[in-house]
Amino acid sequence: MKKLLIVYYSWSNGNTKKIAKELQKVTGGDLARIDTKTAYKDQDYQVVVDQAEKDVQRGYEPVLAPRFFKVKDYDAIALGTPTWWYTMAPAMKTFLHEEKMEGKLVIPFATHGGWPAHVLDDLKKACPGAQFGPELAVQFDSQGGSTQVTPQKQVEAWLEQVKTFLA
Numbered sequence: 001m002k003k004l005l006i007v008y009y010s011w012s013n014g015n016t017k018k019i020a021k022e023l024q025k026v027t028g029g030d031l032a033r034i035d036t037k038t039a040y041k042d043q044d045y046q047v048v049v050d051q052a053e054k055d056v057q058r059g060y061e062p063v064l065a066p067r068f069f070k071v072k073d074y075d076a077i078a079l080g081t082p083t084w085w086y087t088m089a090p091a092m093k094t095f096l097h098e099e100k101m102e103g104k105l106v107i108p109f110a111t112h113g114g115w116p117a118h119v120l121d122d123l124k125k126a127c128p129g130a131q132f133g134p135e136l137a138v139q140f141d142s143q144g145g146s147t148q149v150t151p152q153k154q155v156e157a158w159l160e161q162v163k164t165f166l167a
Helices: 015-027 045-057 090-098 119-125 152-166
Strands: 004-008 030-033 076-084 105-112 136-139
Touching (some): 004 015, 045 076, 105 119, 105 152
16 A cells, blocks of 8 residues: 555544544555644634635635654645635645645645635645545535545545555
8 A cells, every 4th residue: 555644634623533534544645734834813713714705805815833753754634624715725725836736646625614616626736746646525514624524435436545545
């Protein structure tokens, strides 16, 4: 099996983290959370949504906290992000500007509260020269909660596709 690094960004409700951990359990890949140097302080969902809209619209790329992994040490990279205003979270955007995915096998996944829009396409566009494996968008409730709407069987089918892809 190819050596897999599962890189994800997840807000406090942990929806993207949940999917990343399921992927780790099935594949045995290494799990790596990316964090911003300055976290979103407010726990109120609507306040964070409003700030996220501003950040996405202005193309903001936050400074990331130090990372203790090297992308070059892996054959495949799974990239997980919440959908923020129809695209990837700014932290993931920063990560993909700092790390090159050229020549890597990339497995994109995203979480969303009702419509994934172009988040998966944006992830792929930010990885020129990569080859792409199975992708997944998982819906959770639309108010920032942790109730998964996408059937778990759909997630499990994707997990099996990824496992086969990495074999």
